[in-house]
Each structure stands twice: as C-alpha cells, then as structure tokens.
Amino acid sequence: YQFLQTFFKQFPQYANLPFYVTGESYAGHYVPAVSHRIFQGNTNKEGSYINMKGLAIGNGLVSPVHQYGDYVPFAADNNVITSAQAAALN
Structure with missing residues (x-):
C-alpha cells in the first residue's frame, strides 16, 4: 500500500x-x-x-487444502491423464 x-x-x-x-x-x-x-x-x-x-x-491458489485434492480428478475428467494414471496417483 x-x-x-x-x-x-x-x-x-x-x-x-x-x-x-x-x-x-x-x-x-x-x-x-x-x-x-x-x-x-x-x-x-x-x-x-x-x-x-x-x-x-x-x-489462483487460494486454498491448497481444498484445491490439491481435485487435481487428479480434474486431470482425468479432462483427459490429461488416463484412468490408470489417476488410479496410481490416488
């Protein structure tokens, strides 16, 4: 300021x-x-x-606790990673 x-x-x-x-x-x-x-x-x-x-x-990164858990499902849902890769990451 x-x-x-x-x-x-x-x-x-x-x-x-x-x-x-x-x-x-x-x-x-x-x-x-x-x-x-x-x-x-x-x-x-x-x-x-x-x-x-x-x-x-x-x-924006505003709440890592809430955001990080959604990265893998988001990537899988948008075909960035395969379902096998998502399963391995989870």
Missing part, C-alpha cells in the same frame, strides 16, 4: 487512471489482501485515493 502511495505521488499523471490489482497462481493470496488494503485506505481516507476499479485472479 505504501509503495502505491509513493508511486502515485511520484507519478501523479497516473493517479486518476483506473487501477486494477491482478495476478495468477500464488497471487490468489496477494491480490485479495492488497485489494482489501487499498479499499481500507480509501474508506478511511488514508493518504491519496487510489482509483481501484477491480481485481482479477487467474488460476
């Missing part, structure tokens, strides 16, 4: 442009946290307003 405050202070020509927080994979942890911090800062009027318009997470 502090980095963004400093960035927009240093480059004011970008401050009013729409801002999106995006990422993939492990960013499934960071994108929501950074977005929430920006939202808090804007709501509490901390520093300069950041014109955040949205966020996007592609193929």
